[in-house]
Amino acid sequence: MSLEIVEIGVILIVDDNPNNLEVLSESLMDTGWEILVAVNGEGAIAQAEYAHPDIILLDVMMPGIDGFTTCDRLKSNPITADIPIIFMTALSETVDKVKGLNLGAVDYITKPFEQQEVLARVQTHLKIRHLTKQLQTQNQQLQQEVAERLLAEAKLQSLTKDLEQRVEERTSQLSHALSHLQQTQVNLIQREKMSALGELVAGIAHEINNPVNFILGNLGHASEYTQSFIELLNLYQKYYPEPVDEIVDKIDEIDLNYLICDFPEIILSMHKGTKRMAQMIRALRHFSRRDDASAEPTNIHEGIDSTLLILQYRLKANPERPAIQIIKDYDTLPLVECFPxxxxxxxxxxxxxxxxxxxESFVKSDSSLVEYTGKITIRTSVLEQRSVVVIQIADNGIGMTEEVKQxxxxxxxTTKPVGKxxxxxxxxxxxxxxxxxxxxISxxxxxxxxxxFSIEIPVVKN
Ligand SMILES: Nc1ncnc2c1ncn2[C@@H]1O[C@H](COP(=O)(O)OP(=O)(O)O)[C@@H](O)[C@H]1O
Ligand SMILES: [Mg+2]
Structure with missing residues (x-):
């Protein structure tokens, strides 16, 4: 039987019998392994600790501590625990073999020694020993790698978490900043628009107010004077029924009867129109009051009514649709301390x-099929022991999709086209x-x- 010899190996032979030592040493000599010897248990333990052999061949019967005790001590010492031990026993000692294996020995060889058998067994265990060591090293490497990876993963996770958190923080900061910016922009535009437009409207209303009131006042007189003139004419006709030709011609030319009928009508409609103008101007002046400085007791209904008057042109019927109906459901409201x-x-x-x-409802629906009238209901009421007023403005228009509400x-x-x-x-x-x-506002x-839409305003400002 030829054996492939494992090249490197350190073998410790422990035997009190020099003969045995010699036979064994000789059997193993040609392999190129390093052979160490010990003649008792104490010496074996000391050498094993010091030289850390690959295999120990251990005799059982020895003076001093015997092979079993030696094995036990080697196995319980962390430095030597993993060194494979092969017991050497006589053929007949079956009990010893079992005991030895139980103590942690890997094998036994029987005396008298068969050279080939000794060689084969030592060779096998040396191989196992090398493989085990290799495996251990690989295992250690793997464990190390796993540990490193776990560490790297943990680091990565913590970095990712950190990053996520920072992104989250930054995002929330940014969206905060954005909405703040937008609000500021809105305020600016609002202030800009309001001051420019408000001043213009207030200025125009003020300028027109005087002449219109002047016309309105004079129209009263004009109407009176007209009446007087007509009465005077009637008197002339009564007492001078036959005037000269020139007057007769003039009466024909100007169609006096028609004129007498129509003139008061004209004055009346002028009066009506001017009165509406004056109302509108009052509403405009009311609407554009630039009184941001302090809140003042205000009649809310007056404010709503002036606004409606200004919006009159949009409520009226037009070629696309009938007039929009306004339903007012006003409660008795206290004066509200606010900025009108x-x-x-x-x-x-x-x-x-x-x-x-x-x-938009008109645009969407086929108005020839659906009987539809636009309606806006304005409801006012007082809440919570008269400390809050509520103004509700409801329409039966197109409504909002979930997205718009959000x-x-x-x-x-806006959902409206540019420009609108x-x-x-x-x-x-x-x-x-x-x-x-x-x-x-909700x-x-x-x-x-x-x-x-519902608006709630405290009656008294804090
Ligand atoms: N009464 C309403 N009915 C349906 N949608 C409305 C109503 N009021 C507001 N919206 C929706 O809210 C959007 C924003 O309104 P708003 O801030 O007044 O801006 P704008 O009127 O210029 O679009 C509108 O474009 C519209 O989609
Ligand atoms: Mg709008």
């Missing part, structure tokens, strides 16, 4: 949106109600049915 100018602006924004929503709080959000919608109306209104008046809307 900005508050009117809120009414204007909400009413304009309601009109837009109704007009995005309504965004400044500059700015998406500023509600942001401005919210700001006026919530910040300037410590009130609340809405309910159903697609295809309509929308209702």
């Amino acid at each position: 100018g900005p508050l009117n602006q809120v009414f204007m924004n909400l009413l304009a949106n309601a009109i837009d929503a109704i007009e 995005r309504l709080a965004e400044p500059m959000f 919608g700015t998406g500023l109306g509600l942001s401005i209104s919210r700001q006026i109600i919530e910040e300037q008046h410590q009130g609340a 809405f309910v809307s159903e697609l295809g049915k309509g929308t209702e």
Whole structure:
């Protein structure tokens, strides 16, 4: 039998019998392995600790500590515990073999020694020993790698988490900054627009106010004078029924009877028109009051009515649709301490949106098929022991989709075409109600049915 010899190996032979030592050493000599010897258990333990052999061949019967005790001590010493031990026993000692194996020995060889057998067994265990060592090393490497990877993974995870958190923080900071910026922009635009437009409107209203009132006042006199002239003419006709030809001709030419009938009518309609103009101017002046400085006791209904008057041109019937109906359901309200100018602006924004929503309903529906009238209901009431007034503006217009409802709080959000919608109306209104008046604004809307906005304002300002 030829054996492939494992090249490197350190073998410790432990035997008190020099003969045995010699025989064994000789058997193993040709292999190229390094052979160490010990003649008792103590010497074996010391050498094993020091030289760390690959295999120990251990005799059982020895003076001093015997082979079993030696094996036991080697196995319980961490430095030598993993060195494979092969017992050397006499053929007949079966009990010893079992005991040895139980103590942790890997094999036994029987005396008298068979050279080939000794060689084969030592060779096998040496191979196993090498493989085991290799495996151990690989295992250690693997474990090390696993540990390193776990560490790297943990690091990566913590970095990722850190990064995610930072991204989250930054995102929230940015979106905060953005909404702040948008709100500031809205405020700026609002202030800019209001001051420019408000001043213009107030200026024009003021300028027109005087002449219109002057015309209105004089029309009263004009009407009186006309009546007097007509009466005088009648008297002339009564007492001078036959005037000269020239007068007769003139009476024919100017169609005096018609004139006498028509002139008072003309004066009357001029009076009516001028009166409406004066009302409109009053509404404009009311609407554009630039009184941001301090809140004052205000009649809310007057504010709503002036706004409606200004919006009259949009409520009237036009070729596309019939007039929009306004239903007022006013409660008796106390005077409310507020800023009338900005508050009117809120009414204007909400009413304009309601009109837009109704007009969109007309565009969407086939109006020849559906009997539809646009309606805006304005309801006012007092809440909580008369400390809060509520103004509700409801329309039966197009309503809002879920997406529109979600995005309504965004400044500059609009569903209207460029040039028509700015998406500023509600942001401005919210700001006026919530910040300037410590009130609340809310809405309910159903697609295809309509929308209702509610404003709550404390009667007394904090
Ligand atoms: N009464 C309403 N009915 C239906 N949608 C409305 C109503 N009021 C507001 N909206 C929706 O809210 C959006 C924002 O309104 P707003 O801030 O006034 O800006 P704008 O009117 O310029 O679009 C509108 O474009 C519209 O989609
Ligand atoms: Mg609007």
